[in-house]
Amino acid sequence: MLLISVAVVTGAGAFVMMSGREPPPPPQVAPVAAPAPAMETVEVLVAAAELPMGQTVKMPDLRWQSWPKSAAGDGFLQRAAVPSALEDTVGSIVRSPFLSGEPIRREKLIKANGSGFLSAILPSGMRAVAISIDARGSNTAGGFILPNDRVDVLRTSRDEDAARSGGGDVQTAETILTNIRVLAVGQTVQERNGERVVTGDTATLELTPSQAEAITLAQKVGQLSLTLRSLADAGQVAPATAEQPPAEGGLTVVRYGVAKQMPRR
Numbered sequence: 591m592l593l594i595s596v597a598v599v600t601g602a603g604a605f606v607m608m609s610g611r612e613p614p615p616p617p618q619v620a621p622v623a624a625p626a627p628a629m630e631t632v633e634v635l636v637a638a639a640e641l642p643m644g645q646t647v648k649m650p651d652l653r654w655q656s657w658p659k660s661a662a663g664d665g666f667l668q669r670a671a672v673p674s675a676l677e678d679t680v681g682s683i684v685r686s687p688f689l690s691g692e693p694i695r696r697e698k699l700i701k702a703n704g705s706g707f708l709s710a711i712l713p714s715g716m717r718a719v720a721i722s723i724d725a726r727g728s729n730t731a732g733g734f735i736l737p738n739d740r741v742d743v744l745r746t747s748r749d750e751d752a753a754r755s756g757g758g759d760v761q762t763a764e765t766i767l768t769n770i771r772v773l774a775v776g777q778t779v780q781e782r783n784g785e786r787v788v789t790g791d792t793a794t795l796e797l798t799p800s801q802a803e804a805i806t807l808a809q810k811v812g813q814l815s816l817t818l819r820s821l822a823d824a825g826q827v828a829p830a831t832a833e834q835p836p837a838e839g840g841l842t843v844v845r846y847g848v849a850k851q852m853p854r855r
Contacts, residue, residue, distance in 0.1 A: 633669035747812030
């Protein structure tokens, strides 16, 4: 009886002590994150590989790719708006290079309709004229002139007037054209990571018809050299050159290697 009494008293005391405490807090449950809203996308025509300048676009060079609708520019070719864009783009010539995965834009392509690349990219009214250069770069700024650079054209020739007056063999140099765009060097029509691209014996220049006449004549009476212009002044308007276009109705007469403009009689 004594043991039972002790047990009852002990149990009652334990019950009294436990009844005065607050129940333990429930376990914390992490809230379930709301699902992120689905991003709205559109299919955009992109380059499946790098497309260098001058390359003719083929079917494997293009693919459709999902693109965030909010980031799709107005110039992108979207499948929903132009379903036949991939087929229509095949056969175009690349005017400006594309990186792999870059969206295709029409302003960087041109349809040549069977013509060559240079005639396709040449601005209206301009002419492409090739001049002879030294492949070692001795007359082309050491070989560091690249396509799309701006150059001045110098002519070196023998001074016939000085030779006739007994002055001996006198060589003269003059700038005949300034701020001329280089279309190609040899067979290369684009820069390759700044490396030297003198791979041939010609440089093709973008000229007006009168400039084309002047430089063709200059090649006959002397040697031509190219001097590289700074990028800072490449966009400046070119001043009047030493070779003026012939006056209307005039003739260009070359006597003793010297070109002169003569009026028609």
